Every structure is written in C-alpha cells, then in structure tokens.
Amino acid sequence: MKKVLVIYYSQSGQLLDIAKSITQDLERDNEIALDFYKIKLKKEFDFPWNRKDFFNVFPETFLQKTIALNDVDNPILQKKYDLIIFAYQVWYLTPSLPITSFLKSNIAKKVMNNTPIITVIGCRNMWIMAQEKVKKMLSNYGANLVGNIALVDKNINHISVITIVQWLFTGVKKRYLGIFPKPGVSNQDIKESKRFGKPILNALKKGDFSSLQSKLIEKKAVKIKPFLITVDSRANVLFKKWANLIIKKGAKNNSKRQFWIKIFNFYLIIAIWIISPIVFVVYLLTYPFLFKRIKKDVKYYSSVKIKKA
Ligand SMILES: Cc1cc2nc3c(=O)[nH]c(=O)nc-3n(C[C@H](O)[C@H](O)[C@H](O)COP(=O)(O)O)c2cc1C
Known part of the structure; x- marks a missing residue:
C-alpha cells in the first residue's frame, strides 16, 4: 500500500x-x-x-x-x-x-x-x-x-x-x-x-x-510564456523595494502604512496598464537576439531543478 x-x-x-x-x-x-x-x-x-x-x-x-x-x-x-x-x-x-x-x-x-x-x-x-x-x-x-x-x-x-x-x-x-x-x-x-x-x-x-x-x-x-519570465523577475526586484519601503514607513504608524499601500496600489495599476505593454514591445524587438537564452530559461523553469546559488 x-x-x-x-x-x-x-x-x-x-x-x-x-x-x-x-x-x-x-x-x-x-x-x-x-x-x-x-x-x-x-x-x-x-x-x-x-x-x-x-x-x-x-x-x-x-x-x-x-x-x-x-x-x-x-x-x-x-x-x-x-x-x-x-x-x-x-x-x-x-x-x-x-x-x-x-x-x-x-x-x-x-x-x-x-x-x-x-x-x-x-x-x-x-x-x-x-x-x-x-x-x-x-x-x-x-x-x-x-x-x-x-x-x-x-x-x-x-x-x-x-x-x-x-x-x-x-x-x-x-x-x-x-x-x-x-x-x-x-x-x-x-x-x-x-x-x-x-x-x-x-x-x-x-x-x-x-x-x-x-x-x-x-x-x-x-x-512557460517567455515574456512572463521577464515580467515576473523584474517585478520581483521592484516588489522587494516596495515591500521593504511599506514595512519601514508603517513600522510605528498604521495610517502611514495605509498611505504607502495606497501608493503601491496606484503603482500597480500604472505597472500593469502602462509599463508592462511598453516592456512587451521592447521584449518583442529584442526577442531575436535573446532567443538562445529564452530557450534555456524555458527549459529550466519547466523543470524541477533548482538553480545553484
Ligand atoms: C492577494 C492575492 C494576490 C494574488 N497575486 C497573484 C499573482 O501574483 N500571480 C498570479 O498568478 N495569481 C495571483 N493571485 C491569484 C491566486 O493565485 C489564485 O488563483 C486565486 O486567489 C484563487 O485561489 P484560491 O484557490 O485560494 O481560491 C492572487 C490572489 C490574491 C488573493
């Protein structure tokens, strides 16, 4: 059994x-x-x-x-x-x-x-x-x-x-x-x-x-959609900054935290509706030059392997 x-x-x-x-x-x-x-x-x-x-x-x-x-x-x-x-x-x-x-x-x-x-x-x-x-x-x-x-x-x-x-x-x-x-x-x-x-x-x-x-x-x-690898990894870099900023600003004062969370909410809207379409166009233009790397990334992220630090 x-x-x-x-x-x-x-x-x-x-x-x-x-x-x-x-x-x-x-x-x-x-x-x-x-x-x-x-x-x-x-x-x-x-x-x-x-x-x-x-x-x-x-x-x-x-x-x-x-x-x-x-x-x-x-x-x-x-x-x-x-x-x-x-x-x-x-x-x-x-x-x-x-x-x-x-x-x-x-x-x-x-x-x-x-x-x-x-x-x-x-x-x-x-x-x-x-x-x-x-x-x-x-x-x-x-x-x-x-x-x-x-x-x-x-x-x-x-x-x-x-x-x-x-x-x-x-x-x-x-x-x-x-x-x-x-x-x-x-x-x-x-x-x-x-x-x-x-x-x-x-x-x-x-x-x-x-x-x-x-x-x-x-x-x-x-x-795996290769464009999403790019968006996901770049957004991770920015999210890290935002998350630390909100924690720091709101550490002693909840209304300050809520204020910065609202700014983050606003940023997200801009990122999704304005920045991400621009990044997509840039991505399409650079795609032929990055083809080899994209192929390698798709293989890795489809797998269960773990990147060595
Ligand atoms: C606070 C929150 C943030 C989310 N962020 C993401 C995200 O970054 N990427 C994503 O693909 N889905 C995201 N989702 C969608 C969830 O992954 C999930 O599909 C949805 O919440 C339904 O899950 P459930 O099985 O818990 O109901 C988010 C959902 C919530 C509630």
Whole structure:
C-alpha cells in the first residue's frame, strides 16, 4: 500500500477541485491510500476580499513572513508518506501567506523531509518566481521535488487581470458583465487535469520519480510564456523595494502604512496598464537576439531543478 498526502490551501475551492481531478486515478486504485489536508490559519482571511485587506497582505506575503497556523497537530501530519502533492496559489509573485507559513513550519519539515513532492499551482498566470521560492524552501529541508503542474487562466494577461479582480472581490466565479470570460482556471482545464494521474501513479508504483516531470511536460503540465519570465523577475526586484519601503514607513504608524499601500496600489495599476505593454514591445524587438537564452530559461523553469546559488 502506497500512502499519498495532498496538502492544499484554497479560499475559493479552486485548488481543491484541481487536486481532486489530478488524483482521481489514485483515489480509485486499491493499492493507494489517499489523504487530504487543508492548511488552516488561526485567523482566516476573508473571502471575498475587500480592497484594503487585499493590498495590505502584500508586504508580508512578498517578504515571506509567516502567520499563525491552526490544527498542525493533526494526526495526518505525523504519518510518513510515499508521496506528497502540494497544491498552492500565488499571491504577489510569491507563494501565498498561508503556504509560506506552512512551508516554514516545523511540521512541514517533518512531514516533507526526504519525501517526493509534486507541486500543483492554481493561479492567474504569474507563478514562475513563486515556484523558485518554493523550490528553495523545500530544498532547505531535503524534500525532493519530483514534479510540477501549473494551471493558469489562459486568457490574455490584461483580460485575466480584470476578471480575477472581479472574482476575488465578489467571491463569484462568473462572466463579468456577461461579456468577459470566466476568471481563473477554466472548468475544462480542471477536468482535463485528470490526465496527470496516470504518470504519477506509474512513478509511485515503481518507486521511481526520475522521469516524472518529463512525462508531465509531455502532457502539457506546464507552459512557460517567455515574456512572463521577464515580467515576473523584474517585478520581483521592484516588489522587494516596495515591500521593504511599506514595512519601514508603517513600522510605528498604521495610517502611514495605509498611505504607502495606497501608493503601491496606484503603482500597480500604472505597472500593469502602462509599463508592462511598453516592456512587451521592447521584449518583442529584442526577442531575436535573446532567443538562445529564452530557450534555456524555458527549459529550466519547466523543470524541477533548482538553480545553484
Ligand atoms: C492577494 C492575492 C494576490 C494574488 N497575486 C497573484 C499573482 O501574483 N500571480 C498570479 O498568478 N495569481 C495571483 N493571485 C491569484 C491566486 O493565485 C489564485 O488563483 C486565486 O486567489 C484563487 O485561489 P484560491 O484557490 O485560494 O481560491 C492572487 C490572489 C490574491 C488573493
């Protein structure tokens, strides 16, 4: 009997739907015992979000601070598993605050140490640098990342910005104004993610995960858009400055913090709607000269390898 644990966090339930679809074949197999564990917080975030809370989580999320967890003495987390499927979402180009808090906890170290891990991401579309941060945290305690599946909103970037904001601020995953596409990962993509179950099951039964990620890639488990690598890494540099600035300015005075968060909110709007289209044009012009490097980057970010510092 092989033991598999799915650890996940989700506000809307989207990540649970994805994890359930991916593990359908494992669930049906008599030789697999499948457990689910939802990360719980001492104080949960409201869903839907209000504007203030949504931007207020930025500095601590980005700087990978931790918040208090609940239920970490759950017996599930004391068992030793043959495989862990770790399903997470991205907040501000970083694993969400609940996810970082879990990954940095002693219980995560204990349950994940020396265990094969498959990460499953469900986000808007900017997950590449967040996954690098997860890789680093996992490698700190000898967890063995063997696979990654990233499900995103496949609509064009600016459409997905509009629709996700509607979703997160209303809590309803529906077509905004009746004309926009539905936000988030599409129902069809969630349903079709069942196809990843077979290669996972085969690797698990053989006890050999060495070629799992290439099998998952053949099944289109990750699709890297090279332009998003550029945006994600540049935005990370700027976000770091913003996060530190907000923490510093607001250290003793919450109204000062709120003021700087509002400025950050304004900056984000400019960055998304004005700066990013300009960067895109520059990117297109330089694309032919950077072709070799882009190819190398796409290969690396599709893999489960970790860059040496
Ligand atoms: C505060 C916040 C920040 C987010 N930032 C990003 C981001 O940087 N990149 C991205 O692709 N998605 C981002 N998202 C979308 C989430 O990754 C995720 O798709 C959405 O919140 C639904 O997740 P759920 O399963 O918790 O409901 C963000 C969501 C929230 C709430």
